[in-house]
Amino acid sequence: MTTNESDPRPLDGIRIIDLSLFVAGPFGTALLADLGAEIIKVEPPGGDPIRHNRVGPQIGNVNAQFHTYNRGKSSVELDLKSPAGKSVLYDLSSAADAIFDNFRPGVMERLELDHTTLAQFNPALVSISLSAFGHRGPWAKRPGYDLIVQALGGGMSITGHPETGPAHIPFHLGDTAGGLYSAIAILAAILQARSTGKGRAYEVSMLDAQISLLGDEITNNLTGDWPNPQHAAGHPGLSPYSAYETADDPIVVAAVGVEKFWLNFLTALELDDLATDPRFSDNSGRCKHRAALDSILQPRLRTQSSAHWLCQFEALDVPAAPVLGVSDAIVTPHAKARGLIATVDAGASDEAHVPVAPLRYVGEGPFTPTKGTPSLGEDSTDTLRRILSYSEAEIAKLRTNGAFGKG
Secondary structure: OOOOOOOOOOOOOOEEEEOOOOOHHHHHHHHHHHOOOEEEEEEOOOOOHHHHOOOOOEEOOEEHHHHHHHOOOEEEEOOOOOHHHHHHHHHHHHOOOEEEEOOOOOHHHHOOOOHHHHHOOOOOOEEEEEEOOOOOOOOOOOOOOHHHHHHHOOHHHHOEEOOOEEOOOOOOHHHHHHHHHHHHHHHHHHHHHHHHOOOOEEEEEHHHHHHHHHOHHHHHHOOOOOOOOOOOOOOOOOOOEEEEOOOOOOEEEEOOOOHHHHHHHHHHHOOHHHHHOHHHOOHHHHHHOHHHHHHHHHHHHOOOOHHHHHHHHHHOOOOEEEOOOHHHHOOOHHHHHHOOEEEEEEEOOEEEEEEOOOOOOOOOOOOOOOOOOOOOOOOHHHHHHHOOOOOHHHHHHHHHOOOOOOO
């Protein structure tokens, strides 16, 4: 079940000019598009570079990744380095709630698209800039990618295994965290502007986002009594809370939080005598004596299949799960019931399957994309007519003057 298409979406009536490219920015605005915001993706001549990335799967002659982060948007192709293209953006900004970019600091000023300039056309407009390192600090002008901010943000040092070294989180955590915080910033900024009648400029840093997500790892570290070791497949402050081998496939067990889970876990393993072992009497002791405990648990778990143990654990209310691959995770009965994947028009009679924003009205389905992935510039003319009431003659003149690039 999906949300009734006739029902209002929470962000209906919000219009955002999206200058962002690649992954970080488009991820954030794709979430807002699912929730009903009108996202006008302004692309440079030739388009967002990930449209044409030929590494990885292609759908509709476009990189599959592009569909993930740009479903539900309109595409307007503009050359912002040309006076004609810039004039169109000024007009679009006058009719928008927000403008969003993920350029390096200083680029919007060079393009004469900074907040001070745009506020002359629309005092209530908010400007949100996402960059790797923010607008202040000695690294502000450095280039930054997902891998770079994961490494500098601290998280990469605790991800991985002591035997193999650090590992980055491969689903673009550096990018998507920046995009997620940007989406929050956009909504907060618009709410403030609607209250005060005056927009402000906000900035979001991907590195800031990474450090923010460390959460209690930072608080614990600053006590001076937490070394932040690599967590492998568990957590140094919880036990048993890890991945374990079985006779076939690995599983994870999280028999922590309340003691009943630990006791039920022991019952499932037929190791009830461990409940009276003073080394394992509470989580603190189990963490202190982790090696000794695992030397008992691991051989026992290897005696039966993952299916056997998971059946036992479910019957006794022990938090446990198989380690699913991506293709399996999205087709579990629960994932299907939640409607987590949507199918969108990908052009050229193709379709793309994309994850949707994980927000919904209680008891209803997800907010699925209202439209597919736009081809480059497919909405340029319609947007200028619909929003700005440009005439055909004005649009033709803009084309002659290079507003849409040389093509």
